[in-house]
Amino acid sequence: MTFVHPGSLNSKVSLDFVKEQIKNNKQPWTAEFNTIKNSSFALRKPHAFVTINSKNDKQASEMQNDAIAAYSQALLWYFSDDTVYANRAIAILNAWSSFDGFTSGTDQDKLQAGWVGAVFAPAAEIMRSYNLWSLPEIRQFQMMLKKSFYPHLLIASSWNGNVDLTQIDALISIAVFNEDENAFNLALKRIEKRNPAYFYLTSESKKLRDISGDGNDINHFWGYPTKWVDGLTQETCRDNGHHSQYALGSAIHVAEVAWNQGVDIYSKNQARYVAALELLASQLLSNKVDTCKKSSATKSRYNTWEIGYNHYHNRMGIELPFTKALIEKEIRPYSQRAIWNLVYETLTHANQPKRLP
Numbered sequence: 001m002t003f004v005h006p007g008s009l010n011s012k013v014s015l016d017f018v019k020e021q022i023k024n025n026k027q028p029w030t031a032e033f034n035t036i037k038n039s040s041f042a043l044r045k046p047h048a049f050v051t052i053n054s055k056n057d058k059q060a061s062e063m064q065n066d067a068i069a070a071y072s073q074a075l076l077w078y079f080s081d082d083t084v085y086a087n088r089a090i091a092i093l094n095a096w097s098s099f100d101g102f103t104s105g106t107d108q109d110k111l112q113a114g115w116v117g118a119v120f121a122p123a124a125e126i127m128r129s130y131n132l133w134s135l136p137e138i139r140q141f142q143m144m145l146k147k148s149f150y151p152h153l154l155i156a157s158s159w160n161g162n163v164d165l166t167q168i169d170a171l172i173s174i175a176v177f178n179e180d181e182n183a184f185n186l187a188l189k190r191i192e193k194r195n196p197a198y199f200y201l202t203s204e205s206k207k208l209r210d211i212s213g214d215g216n217d218i219n220h221f222w223g224y225p226t227k228w229v230d231g232l233t234q235e236t237c238r239d240n241g242h243h244s245q246y247a248l249g250s251a252i253h254v255a256e257v258a259w260n261q262g263v264d265i266y267s268k269n270q271a272r273y274v275a276a277l278e279l280l281a282s283q284l285l286s287n288k289v290d291t292c293k294k295s296s297a298t299k300s301r302y303n304t305w306e307i308g309y310n311h312y313h314n315r316m317g318i319e320l321p322f323t324k325a326l327i328e329k330e331i332r333p334y335s336q337r338a339i340w341n342l343v344y345e346t347l348t349h350a351n352q353p354k355r356l357p
Helices: 012-023 029-037 057-080 083-098 107-127 135-153 161-178 181-197 243-260 270-286 306-315 321-334 345-349
Strands: none
Touching: 012 029, 012 057, 012 345, 029 057, 029 345, 057 083, 057 107, 083 107, 083 135, 107 135, 107 161, 107 243, 135 161, 161 181, 161 243, 181 243, 243 270, 243 306, 270 306, 270 321, 306 321, 306 345
């Protein structure tokens, strides 16, 4: 296949649209841009390690923050043309080019590789157009991702589905940056398998809904819900809104990356993703989870609803009233802007113009 660049989480059309809004002091983009500009990520220098023990919280946090900083600085450069940010971004990417791998020996490595890879790759994808990031440096970063991240992304985690979705998010973005068709197609196969096992649709076969390998005990796998409704997630009854929120964000990321490469995951999963967005948004707004015996809605709000809403509402014209209300009342005012693989999505994807893939 012929890959489009930039074309992981951000396309040139979407980046240029946001750049124009900031130039004209439009909201919410200008305020979000200034939030990044005034954050510690705008000034951050690399804290690279040769290896990472993913169970070491300090090491894991430093790596995650470096990835977020590289992406933040890449966005700042693209939107401002200030090469100070470009040089800071490539300094971080180059520092991590010598990274040799994850060492905890558990599925925490897979989760860490997902969180970090899903942010490093979009940062690198933006920076590949910067003429002072040399081709040898780009190649070295690509090889590092292949050597050190692929081993922890190519095989699905045996933990809850949020981990697999995060892995797939990283895998498809890295595949675009590396121009790796095999990895790209593997990500598409993985998301097709995971979707029915994470986002419930009453219309689907029971066999599709349990890939846990524990004897097809669907009730156990889904946390013993009291109501089986469209949009229920595999972790709604675990800790609704926490893992469910960033799992949904990861799945939508995969669809957006594929869309930017001319592959439409969104349409096939429209009923699934719209139901999941609306159900979870309604539960967070009401702080009630009547689909489970014990679970309650989390107070955490992550900046990860804009991409799904932008596609289904702005591009496709579908009404998502609960998602819209959550974005306007809670996500834009006070959501956590940068955590794990959920980073500044109001800036990059709010109110994008309708366009074809």
